[in-house]
Amino acid sequence: MTGGKLDKILILDFGSQTTQLIGRRIREFGVYTETLAGDADLSDILGDGKNGAGGIRGVILSGSPESVYEKDSPAPDRRVYSCGLPLLGICYGLQRMNYDSGGTVESLPQREYGAVKVSVTADSGALSANGALFLEAAGLSGREFTSWMSHGDSLGKLAPGFIQAAKSETGFPAIVFHNEKPWYGLQFHPEVTHCEKGTEILSAFVFTSCRCEKSWTMEAYVEEIRAELASRVASAPVLLLISGGVDSSVAAALLLKTLGADQVHLMYMDTGLMRKDETAQVRTALEKLGARHVHVVMCGEEFLAALRGKSGPEEKRKCIGDLFMTIQEREVARLELDDSYFLAQGTLYTDLIESGKGVGRKARVIKSHHNVGTPLVDAKRRQGRIIEPLDKLYKDEVRALGRLLGVDEEVVRRHPFPGPGLAVRILGEVTREKCDILREADAIFVSELKKRRLYDEIWQAFAVLLSIRSVGVAGDVRKYGWVLALRAITSADGMTADVYPFPSKDLIEISTLITNTVKEIGRVTYDISSKPPATIEWE
Ligand code: XMP
Numbered sequence: 117m118t119g120g121k122l123d124k125i126l127i128l129d130f131g132s133q134t135t136q137l138i139g140r141r142i143r144e145f146g147v148y149t150e151t152l153a154g155d156a157d158l159s160d161i162l163g164d165g166k167n168g169a170g171g172i173r174g175v176i177l178s179g180s181p182e183s184v185y186e187k188d189s190p191a192p193d194r195r196v197y198s199c200g201l202p203l204l205g206i207c208y209g210l211q212r213m214n215y216d217s218g219g220t221v222e223s224l225p226q227r228e229y230g231a232v233k234v235s236v237t238a239d240s241g242a243l244s245a246n247g248a249l250f251l252e253a254a255g256l257s258g259r260e261f262t263s264w265m266s267h268g269d270s271l272g273k274l275a276p277g278f279i280q281a282a283k284s285e286t287g288f289p290a291i292v293f294h295n296e297k298p299w300y301g302l303q304f305h306p307e308v309t310h311c312e313k314g315t316e317i318l319s320a321f322v323f324t325s326c327r328c329e330k331s332w333t334m335e336a337y338v339e340e341i342r343a344e345l346a347s348r349v350a351s352a353p354v355l356l357l358i359s360g361g362v363d364s365s366v367a368a369a370l371l372l373k374t375l376g377a378d379q380v381h382l383m384y385m386d387t388g389l390m391r392k393d394e395t396a397q398v399r400t401a402l403e404k405l406g407a408r409h410v411h412v413v414m415c416g417e418e419f420l421a422a423l424r425g426k427s428g429p430e431e432k433r434k435c436i437g438d439l440f441m442t443i444q445e446r447e448v449a450r451l452e453l454d455d456s457y458f459l460a461q462g463t464l465y466t467d468l469i470e471s472g473k474g475v476g477r478k479a480r481v482i483k484s485h486h487n488v489g490t491p492l493v494d495a496k497r498r499q500g501r502i503i504e505p506l507d508k509l510y511k512d513e514v515r516a517l518g519r520l521l522g523v524d525e526e527v528v529r530r531h532p533f534p535g536p537g538l539a540v541r542i543l544g545e546v547t548r549e550k551c552d553i554l555r556e557a558d559a560i561f562v563s564e565l566k567k568r569r570l571y572d573e574i575w576q577a578f579a580v581l582l583s584i585r586s587v588g589v590a591g592d593v594r595k596y597g598w599v600l601a602l603r604a605i606t607s608a609d610g611m612t613a614d615v616y617p618f619p620s621k622d623l624i625e626i627s628t629l630i631t632n633t634v635k636e637i638g639r640v641t642y643d644i645s646s647k648p649p650a651t652i653e654w655e
Contacts, residue, residue, distance in 0.1 A: 122148045123328040124171045130154035130190045130208050132179030136466060137307040140510050146330030147322050154190040162199045174202040174326030177209025183269050184215040202298035202325040207267055210301030219275030227268040233285040235260040247293035250300055253320035263304035264311035298325055334520050341505050342374045353453050356460040358384040360398040363462035365527045366518040369405050370505050371460060373521055377408040388416020389537030392559035401524050413447050420548055427544040429655035436536045441490050459496040463504040531576045540655040544583035554581040556634045557600050564626045574616050577604040580654045588638040597638020605652055613647040
């Protein structure tokens with residue numbers, strides 16, 4: 117679904133945590149990006165090496181936690197060096213280009229991390245026309261700026277043809293060009309927002325070096341997806357499993373607008389582990405989008421029964437995952453859809469990258485809890501009947517698409533909610549009573565965040581019911597109430613997270629409101645752990 121006509125930047129992912137940011141930044145410019153495993157076979161993509169095969173105008177070699185000297189460290193298909201396209205090496209990508217071209221890479225005595233000053237030393241007369249143009253387009257000529265670095269290796273001897281254009285405050289090469297080929301290398305990470313000049317540098321590569329045109333818009337994407345869906349699905353029924361989150365809701369909107377309400381079946385499972393009023397809200401939002409076949413499966417009793425007596429996090433997750441699949445199969449069979457039906461999923465580009473399915477062998481599996489491999493999904497995939505209309509989009513793009521399609525703002529800006537629901541936010545055994553207590557407390561927390569206009573500053577916020585009680589007083593009576601933790605974090609993608617610096621007045625007021633309203637809760641705490649070392653969820 118990438119559209120042959122679009123100008124594209126190919127990103128080779130060698131495993132850096134910031135690779136996804138490169139794609140997001142460039143797409144914000146209005147240019148399409150595609151990310152492949154760093155060592156992907158490029159023969160079908162670069163064709164016979166002629167420039168611009170399949171719309172690709174340039175290639176970025178990403179960073180990596182590895183070192184070029186490590187056995188089995190990822191290396192690109194050699195064709196990338198002979199295809200004639202502009203190349204941008206970032207950190208490891210630069211080291212790789214230098215090493216593969218005959219230069220050396222050295223290990224630093226100490227890893228360098230964070231803000232590092234870079235000064236552009238080369239005068240433009242000493243550089244190739246490409247290099248001089250790049251510096252000028254990025255506004256770097258003769259400049260000093262604060263870059264953002266994260267590396268344990270650095271360039272040693274430059275490969276033949278490579279020229280140093282800038283050095284870091286500690287004296288190693290920070291920007292390197294090739295004096296004949298359109299190759300550019302950065303020891304720092306321009307994709308990280310803290311990197312001064314980062315946007316200008318990426319933009320110089322994309323528009324000046326690669327001469328990309330801005331052709332990536334949501335409107336163009338919708339047109340393309342609609343054409344593809346209409347021809348692939350024709351009149352077959354489509355079933356989409358809805359969680360109520362942003363991704364599946366936007367996927368529903370896209371299917372409904374493209375195929376019409378008669379063809380689209382939406383199934384939603386209320387596991388009893390949902391937030392307050394969630395099921396009713398989901399139903400209303402879907403009906404507003406014009407959905408006609410909404411199948412809400414109420415299976416809370418089954419989940420609570422299965423969870424009885426289970427208190428270990430993994431045990432609970434497995435129990436929920438297994439039961440989810442059993443009920444899903446049973447309920448889908450009950451719909452008696454024609455066998456030719458398609459199964460749609462709201463999978464995002466990042467889900468594929470993170471689960472290691474999209475980008476190939478070397479991609480690290482960071483999360484395994486994405487819904488990419490249930491038996492139902494696997495069976496449909498084997499039949500070639502899976503549709504994933506969002507699988508080329510990043511989360512921010514899905515939100516933009518949702519707005520374009522008229523999905524409720526409440527849904528579009530919703531914080532993520534995990535598949536196992538409140539079960540991973542009730543420590544220890546899950547009971548109906550605890551679900552009810554947590555639901556009330558969480559609803560107060562979230563509605564207060566919205567009222568106080570803090571909700572959109574936070575990436576994810578929720579309450580967690582701990583498995584301990586503590587002593588307090590209510591009037592003259594001692595009470596023994598549950599302890600609740602509030603969590604609020606900021607993040608770019610959930611892979612790492614910082615604690616949200618909660619305004620203390622709001623935090624205290626919200627805590628008071630919770631203990632005054634939910635009588636079973638005696639004490640409220642605020643979780644001040646970042647990820648890593650903690651995870652976002654407590655279980
Ligand atoms: P952690 O707790 O791993 O969470 O730092 C990262 C993000 O993933 C969400 N999460 C899940 N989402 N199924 C999901 O669909 C799950 O089992 C699951 N566990 C965690 C979490 O809410 C956060 O946004």
